[in-house]
Amino acid sequence: MERVRRALQFDGLISVDAIGKSGGLAFLWRYKDQAQLRSVSQNHIDMEITMDGKDRWRLTGIYGEPDRNQRRKTWNLLRTLARDSNLPWCAIEDLNNVVAQEDKTGGAPYPGWLIEGFNEVLVETELIDMDLVGHQFTWEKGRGTDSWTEVRLDRALTTVAWLNLFPLAKLYNLEVSASDHSPILLTPEGSNMQVTESWGIESSDDIQKKVKTCGEKLYQWGKEITSRFGDRIKNCKKKMQMLRKCRDAESVRRYNDIKAELFLILEQKEIFWRQRSKQLWLHSGDKNSKYFHAAASVRRRNNQINRLKNGEGCWVDWDAGLADHITEYYNHLFTTTQTDWHETIECIDVKITEEHNMELLQTVTEDEVRTSLFQMDPDKAPGPDGMTPAFYQKHWSIVGNDVVGLVRKFF
Known part of the structure; x- marks a missing residue:
């Protein structure tokens, strides 16, 4: 893992060795001040994360007990970790647990006591099972045979506070893997996958062409989110009404998941209108969507030139x-x-000394560019390329090298 860290040019690494062919965990981070270890064991790594412009939060990697008779150890670990802190929390893992029979296809039905027990833990710890984008199963064996079995064993569990912190988060099944498990990718800011895909499409070194291609992709992605707020809210409320009187553990979990999804949609709606209105003195938690809508309409009228x-x-x-x-x-x-x-x-009069001139002629460093960019207000008016500072801040890991290269060319 140390070779991997050096190849990625990351600052931080914590790893737990596998036992035979089972287990093994690793946590790598790019900048040394981004993550701090909270606790570690053979089955988990719990970290506290610091991000520019965000409250501190927890990210935990967990390897669930593969032996069904030992599965309660994983459940108790989740309970212990949930009691450990009130920070917004996301646990992403190979849990070796499922939440419903629909998480498995092929072979014998999944034992009901395992499903019931895991759902009880989710209700008790108030953790929400994130929807998976892509193929619904993450593990398989016997492909192409009569005993072909697929199960969703890998998932991300979050608290409501974490979803409020990252209302656009998405969990993707990357599907292609040499392992019997599919890798899963969690993008807290939601649009990372679109940026990663579209930024790599343009092979040119011209950053303006990359921004244009990326902007077109994000425009289509954004339309799918912002044009259906009403239908999505109505659909969530309808599902909640149907589950309100149910008392079994799976129904309670589904109700909580849908409720969290509703809050997420409302948060997305508020962010959309806050950005449109450009009312930077109001905070994202002020819940003034109607005001933001009116402010955006007034701003649009004021910005019109008629003659x-x-x-x-x-x-x-x-x-x-x-x-x-x-x-x-x-x-x-x-x-x-x-x-x-x-x-x-x-x-x-000449004021610049030879020493000052030598300093001014030095190559601009990545830290200087990054520091300058992250000091900008994320929602300030976009530049000629149509992107606000928030785009470059949120996707720095993807676009940073190109931005630094452009600044160095300028100087």
Whole structure:
């Protein structure tokens, strides 16, 4: 694992060795101040995570007991970890547990006492089983035979507080693997998968082309989320109404999961209108969606240009050459006229010493670029490329090298 850490150029590594062919855990992080160890055992690594612009939260990797007769050890571990802290929490793991018979296909039915016991733990610890994007099973054996069996053994469990912290989080089944388990990928910011895929499509070193390709992908992805708020909210409420009177452990778990999904959609809706309104003095937890909606509408009206007065003092609108007038104005504004600046320069005393000049000519470091970028307000107005600072901050691990390269070219 140390070779892997060095190859990835990460600062941190904690690992737990496997016993034979079972178990084995590793936690790697890029910057040394991003993660701090809370506890570790043969079956878990519990870390406290620090991210720019986010409250501290916990991320726990767990390897569940493969022996069904020892499965209660995993359940008790979850109970212990849940009592350990009130921080927003996500546990991602090979739990070797399922929450319903639908998590398994082929072979004999999954033992009911294991399903019931695991669901009771989820209710007791108030953990929510995240939906899996992609193929619904993560483990298989006997492919192509009469005994072909698939089970969803790998999952991510979160608290409501964690989902509120990351309302756009997604859990993906990457499917392709040399192992009998499929790798799963958790993207807290939701759009990471779209950015990763679209950023790699453009092979050019031109960052503007990459941003354009990525922006088109995110635009389509965003439309799918923001255009269906009403239907998604109504669907969640309908499901909750059907499960409200049920008392069995699986129904209670499903009710809590749907309730958390409803809160997540409401949070997404609020974030959408807060960003549209540009009311940066209000916090994301203020729950003022109606106000944000009104503010966005007012801002859109205020930003409209219906007519302008031209150089001859006449009003022109869009039907009478306003577009040509705007183009002509800026062409003139940014056109260099004949100037003589030598006389002015000669009057300025030299203030930059040779030592200062050498410092200014040094190569810009990645830390300098990253620090400058992360000092910007995430929701400030976008640049000419259409992206706000939040895009580059949230996806720094993907776009950072290109941004640093562009800054170095500029200097």
